[in-house]
Structure formats: C-alpha cells, structure tokens
Amino acid sequence: MDTTQEKLCATPCPIARGLERIGDRWSMLVLRDIERGLTRYDLIRTSLGIAPNILARRLSALTEAGLLEKRRYSQRPPRDDYLLTDAGRDFIPVLAAIAAWGARHNGEGALSRLIDEQDGHVVEPIVIDKVNGAPIGTRRLRIELPE
Amino acid sequence: MDTTQEKLCATPCPIARGLERIGDRWSMLVLRDIERGLTRYDLIRTSLGIAPNILARRLSALTEAGLLEKRRYSQRPPRDDYLLTDAGRDFIPVLAAIAAWGARHNGEGALSRLIDEQDGHVVEPIVIDKVNGAPIGTRRLRIELPE
DNA sequence: CCGGATCCGAAAAGATACTG
DNA sequence: CAGTATCTTTTCGGATCCGG
Helix, strand or coil: CHHHHHHHHHCCCHHHHHHHHHCEHHHHHHHHHHHCCCCCHHHHHHHHCCCHHHHHHHHHHHHHCCCEEEEEEECCCCEEEEEECHHHHCCHHHHHHHHHHHHHHCCCCCCCEEEECCCCCECCEEEEECCCCCECCCCCEEEECCC | CHHHHHHHHHCCCHHHHHHHHHCEHHHHHHHHHHHCCCCCHHHHHHHHCCCHHHHHHHHHHHHHCCCEEEEEEECCCCEEEEEECHHHHCCHHHHHHHHHHHHHHCCCCCCCEEEECCCCCECCEEEEECCCCCECCCCCEEEECCC
C-alpha cells in the first residue's frame, strides 16, 4: 500500500518505523507463537484465542510486511504454514527483551521462562550497546536527527 | 481495575504480560518522547500529531500501569508533567532494541540515531543473554512452562 | 476438519470544537 | 495549556458460512 510507504518514510525515527510494521499486541504474539513452532493458522488461533478474521488480517499484514512467508506444505487440500523470514527472526530478540521487562515488572504468579537448549540455563535477556558492552540505560543518550 | 489483574495473571507468558501494559504504538511513542524530555501534554501532542483524547487516555493508562507518574510543577494554574517511573525507564532499552530492528529492516531514507553522550559514538543496541553474553537468536531456545 | 471469508454489533480511534 | 465533549470513521471480536 502506498500510504504505508509514505508514512514509513515520513519519520526519521526508527522506533516509529519499526512500530509501523509490528506495533500491536496480536502481531507480536503471532510472531512468538510461530517462533515456538506453531506455524499453522489453527494452532495459532487456538493458542491465542484470537478471532479468525483478526488472525487472518495479522498474518496477511505480517507477510506483506516481510516478517513472515507462506509455504505450501500440502497441495490437496491446499495448506500453507507460516515461517519467519530473516527480518521476522531478527525481531525475536525484541520479544525476549519485552519478556524480560514483563517478568521484572509484572511477575506475580508463575511465569514461563526461556531456556538455552545447549546447557539448560535460564536465559536473561538484556539490551546492551554492542560497541562498548554497556547496558542501555546506564549512560545518558541523545537522539541525533539527520540533517 | 480487577479485570486487568485477572488477565495479567491468566497467562504465564511474560511477553503477553508486558504487552498487556504497553503493547500499542502510541504508548511506546509517548514513552519515547518523555524520555527525550518532552514531559508535557502539549509537547507530546504536537510531536506525535495525536488526537488530544487519545493522548489523554494513553497518559492515564500509562500512569495507572505504573510506567509514568504525574508531577505538579505549577500550583496556579495547576499543571502537571509526566515523568518515567523506574518501570517506565526500564522499558527504554526495549525501545532501543526496536529502533535497532527498525533501522536494520526499514532503513530507507534518513534515520535518527542514538548517540552516547559520554564519547559521542553511535549506539548499536543488541539483545544478549546476560548469563553468557551470547546474542539472543544465536542459540536455540525453548520456552519452559511453569509446573 | 482446516483455512479462511463474510456479516454484524460493540468498541476504540480520530478529527473538531469547546472549556477551566 | 491541558485536557473534555461530541461526532464520525475505523477496527475489533464473535458467530456463522464456505470451499477443499
């Protein structure tokens, strides 16, 4: 859609640009489920308890936005599942950061946790500056606008 | 509100719990602006181009959710500004991770960038596992549900 | 049965005008 | 300046239906 493209280019803020594509609850939860291995329409629908039309719209939007791709796994009857693209897989760390925040500040009751398959330890996602390793939030940052 | 509390405790997924509180575009952009120093209603409204009733609702919701707090800076006339709580400030790294994703995958045209005030370098946010320093996404992860 | 599409009432978003 | 009131438009979510 052209309007989307216009809005995307209208702001120089990468946060706004990112949110333009996936900034709603259902889309992020759909990504989470697909990453969990729930790659088919009905698996996601029952997992989330989402209305079918809403899920269909989200899947189409995420596919058009380049985060998912459909793959036909059955010809008759025609059946597709949804796989993460590189861009979609690259968003998973953001979900991990949100999970860590949610666990810190909304942690009443039992929580599911991320486990590293290699050695079984509980993963603790944290956002750092790749350049110097400092956790984001420990230094004062400034937003520099493009000329 | 009790219904909120019920829904929050209904799922063990910390991603869903986090999104329950801030999982929409406007709320995240409001947090971004306040972190930028735009702490007053009108500054945020003109910055975002958001409808006044929508902004009022978001500010109330974020305050009630414990991410913002109102501070009265003028008694007559009564004027408040909005400051980040600890929980709100702790969400800023998530925004940084979203920004990095948005810059990587939606980077046509000029982008604003995060600058470290101490030495002026361009910050590159990345999500890692605090336990071993491995970037999230490089190892296979599993979600462990509570008993 | 699976993967949607369609329709409809309810809810929220958005624009504008107005108020303390 | 910081919202509220009102109105219109869009979206959500549930139920149902349809093709393979």
